[in-house]
Amino acid sequence: MSQSETNNPQRLMKVFSQSLAISESQINDDLEYNSIQQWDSTAHMALVAQLEAEFNIMLDIDDIIDMSSVGKCKEILKKYNVEF
Amino acid sequence: MLNFKLDQSLQLGGKKAIITGASQGIGAAMAKAFARAGVNLVLIARTEAKLQELVQELQLIYDRELQQNGEKEPDDYTSKLSFFAVDLTDEGAVKKIFSDIATLGGVDILINNAGKMTPKPLAFIKSEDIQSQFEINTFAVIRCCQYASRLMIRNGGGSIINISSMLGEYGQQGQSIYSASKAAVSGLTRSLAQELASYQIRVNSIAPGIINTPLISTLSNAEKEQILARIALQRLGKPEEVANTCLFLASDWSSYITGQVIDVDGGVHF
Numbered sequence: 636m637s638q639s640e641t642n643n644p645q646r647l648m649k650v651f652s653q654s655l656a657i658s659e660s661q662i663n664d665d666l667e668y669n670s671i672q673q674w675d676s677t678a679h680m681a682l683v684a685q686l687e688a689e690f691n692i693m694l695d696i697d698d699i700i701d702m703s704s705v706g707k708c709k710e711i712l713k714k715y716n717v718e719f
Numbered sequence: 720m721l722n723f724k725l726d727q728s729l730q731l732g733g734k735k736a737i738i739t740g741a742s743q744g745i746g747a748a749m750a751k752a753f754a755r756a757g758v759n760l761v762l763i764a765r766t767e768a769k770l771q772e773l774v775q776e777l778q779l780i781y782d783r784e785l786q787q788n789g790e791k792e793p794d795d796y797t798s799k800l801s802f803f804a805v806d807l808t809d810e811g812a813v814k815k816i817f818s819d820i821a822t823l824g825g826v827d828i829l830i831n832n833a834g835k836m837t838p839k840p841l842a843f844i845k846s847e848d849i850q851s852q853f854e855i856n857t858f859a860v861i862r863c864c865q866y867a868s869r870l871m872i873r874n875g876g877g878s879i880i881n882i883s884s885m886l887g888e889y890g891q892q893g894q895s896i897y898s899a900s901k902a903a904v905s906g907l908t909r910s911l912a913q914e915l916a917s918y919q920i921r922v923n924s925i926a927p928g929i930i931n932t933p934l935i936s937t938l939s940n941a942e943k944e945q946i947l948a949r950i951a952l953q954r955l956g957k958p959e960e961v962a963n964t965c966l967f968l969a970s971d972w973s974s975y976i977t978g979q980v981i982d983v984d985g986g987v988h989f
């Protein structure tokens with residue numbers, strides 16, 4: 636595993652925490668879209684923009700729609716060669 | 720950052736704009752106006768040769784402005800000028816362009832200008848006429864807004880300008896599909912203005928009247944006469960007149976304007 640791969644969980648945590656404006660302690664694989672007030676459609680768009688910037692990728696619309704939880708997000712990012 | 724005397728008050732120098740449909744007509748006029756304001760440009764259309772020719776013209780504009788300011792010409796224009804010769808109805812190609820633009824530092828201004836008009840009476844309209852006009856006039860605009868807005872969020876905001884049409888507002892005999900595809904752009908503009916405001920992205924449309932470009936060669940003389948009779952200023956518009964409005968909407972001079980459809984039509988009355 637490369638250095639950047641080992642950092643990926645931290646990088647993802649940072650992106651979620653910043654774009655949803657929540658603390659890192661609230662973030663786990665089971666956290667779902669619309670399950671908390673902060674993760675609404677507006678924040679989802681900011682999340683997508685920050686994920687793309689952080690991991691240097693451009694997500695497909697289907698993947699943006701499918702990104703229903705933190706765990707699902709990790710699964711989707713793997714398709715873009717972002718390993719966890 | 721380049722500091723252009725001309726159009727300096729717009730404070731657009733160093734910003735990055737994407738102009739679709741830049742190879743001729745209104746889009747080419749916009750490219751020249753934005754170059755004069757010192758904007759870095761990404762130009763998109765299908766015809767590579769025309770884009771190449773325009774890029775050369777734009778380099779001369781940059782050079783002239785720099786000389787007037789006593790500044791040195793850059794050795795390389797790649798950071799200031801780039802173009803993509805692609806069909807914007809190709810979804811994959813659009814995604815690829817925006818991935819490339821992301822690596823070039825993103826975008827501050829998106830001008831959705833590419834369009835096509837195929838006038839036909841209702842009885843003669845085939846499915847492919849509907850599809851092809853909506854594909855470029857509406858669907859491509861939606862997709863470019865989707866990708867560009869994500870890049871603008873990264874940069875803390877931006878301005879999206881969609882070129883709709885007077886016909887989208889008022890309609891015209893024989894123009895039902897074109898008018899519908901442009902009316903959709905006005906609806907899109909008003910809704911996206913609401914949706915993207917919290918990211919500091921403003922979204923506006925310009926609805927040109929009849930502007931002297933190759934596009935209107937598809938109109939019959941009778942149609943042109945009919946429209947001219949309704950124009951208060953009694954003349955066709957110039958592409959530069961649309962470009963100037965676009966500069967205003969791109970700049971902070973319009974910082975409190977969003978969700979508007981601005982008519983640039985010489986005072987059309989029905």
Ligand SMILES: NC(=O)c1ccc[n+]([C@@H]2O[C@H](COP(=O)([O-])OP(=O)(O)OC[C@H]3O[C@@H](n4cnc5c(N)ncnc54)[C@H](OP(=O)(O)O)[C@@H]3O)[C@@H](O)[C@H]2O)c1
Nearest residue numbers: 740742743744745764765766807833834884929930932934
């Ligand atoms: N002229 C008018 O009176 C008038 C009035 C109201 C609204 N408008 C609108 O203003 C915009 C510009 O019009 P114009 O008069 O400048 O038209 P134009 O001279 O025909 O230029 C249209 C531009 O769009 C590009 N384009 C068309 N289909 C494309 C595609 N599939 N993919 C990529 N680029 C494409 C063309 O380049 P390539 O052919 O090289 O691809 C060209 O650069 C259009 O949206 C039009 O509907 C014009």
